[in-house]
Every structure is written in structure tokens, then in C-alpha cells.
Amino acid sequence: WELALIDAALAxxxxxxxxxxGMQLLNVALGGTLVQHIDGHAEVPGVFGRHGVKPVPGTRYADTVPEETAVPTFHHQAVDRLGTGLLPSAHADDGTVEAIELPAGHTWVLGVQWHPEMGEDLRVMRALITAAS
Incomplete structure (x- = not known):
């Protein structure tokens, strides 16, 4: 049902x-694949950690958050092959794709590997609200 919701929102x-x-599902919904396990992105099992994320210049995400930031994170899977039309828009220091998006000219679609609702930096959440208003 989650893939059907993504398809409906895109349509x-x-x-x-x-x-x-949700970012992982977005990637899979558009034909991408996942790395089933990565180390170093969950400090303590069941507890959110933090790590740096660097935006890719020229992306929607970089327009929203232009500088490197530390984000609240807890994950062990990640994007492997990008889904059709998706661009990487942020990376962790180890090269892991931390944000994906459809490029300008498409509907506002962004996926982030972390939890922006759990941190103090609300720019990603504000960008969604602005796009939806």
C-alpha cells in the first residue's frame, strides 16, 4: 500500500x-535498489545518532540547506542504484546517498535518509509546506 501511495502522489x-x-521506498517505487545493510549510520541500536550530510550543489535540497549539517539518523539500509529520474542531492562522509529528488521541472519530490522532524533544523519540513501551499 505504501508503494501505491507513492505512485498516486507522483501521478x-x-x-x-x-x-x-520513505526515501528508500521512493527509490524502489521508481525502480531503484537498496543496499541491505551498511555500518556506521546507527550508533547504538534503537537510539538516534547524528552524522554529517553534504548537499549536492544545484539541487533542490541544496537550495533549501546549502551547507553541511548534522542530521538525526538511525538506519542500516541505503540507496544502491537510483530509481528512474532520481538525482542524489546529499551524501554522508562515506559517500552514502542521504537525499534524493526529482529534478526541477517535476513535482516537488524529495527523500531524505534522516529524520528532519526529530531535529532542530526545520528547513526541509518548511520546504515541503511551501511546496504544498
């Missing part, structure tokens, strides 16, 4: 923000 042109597993 309707509804702004879409995929958070953590």
Missing part, C-alpha cells in the same frame, strides 16, 4: 517528502 503531482524508509 497527482502532490509534493512528496520521503523520510528514512
Amino acid at each position: 497527482a503531482g502532490t509534493p512528496l517528502l520521503g523520510i528514512c524508509r
Whole structure:
């Protein structure tokens, strides 16, 4: 049902923000694949950690958050092969794709590997609200 919701949002042109597993599902919905396990992105099992994320210049995410930031994170899966049309828009220091998006000219679609709703930096959440208003 989650893949059907993503498909429906994309078909309707509804702004879409995929958070953590939501980013992974967005990638899979567009034909991408996942790395089934990575180390170093969950400090203590069951507890959110933090690590740096660097935006890719020229992306929607970089327009929203232009500088490197530390983000609240807890994940062990990540994007492997990008889904059709998706661009990487942020990376962790180890090269892991931390944000994906559809490029300008498409509906506002962003996926982030971390939990922006859990941190103090609300720019990603504000960008979704702005896109939806």
C-alpha cells in the first residue's frame, strides 16, 4: 500500500517528502535498489545518532540547506542504484546517498535518509509546506 501511495502522489503531482524508509521506498517505487545493510549510520541500536550530510550543489535540497549539517539518523539500509529520474542531492562522509529528488521541472519530490522532524533544523519540513501551499 505504501508503494501505491507513492505512485498516486507522483501521478497527482502532490509534493512528496520521503523520510528514512520513505526515501528508500521512493527509490524502489521508481525502480531503484537498496543496499541491505551498511555500518556506521546507527550508533547504538534503537537510539538516534547524528552524522554529517553534504548537499549536492544545484539541487533542490541544496537550495533549501546549502551547507553541511548534522542530521538525526538511525538506519542500516541505503540507496544502491537510483530509481528512474532520481538525482542524489546529499551524501554522508562515506559517500552514502542521504537525499534524493526529482529534478526541477517535476513535482516537488524529495527523500531524505534522516529524520528532519526529530531535529532542530526545520528547513526541509518548511520546504515541503511551501511546496504544498
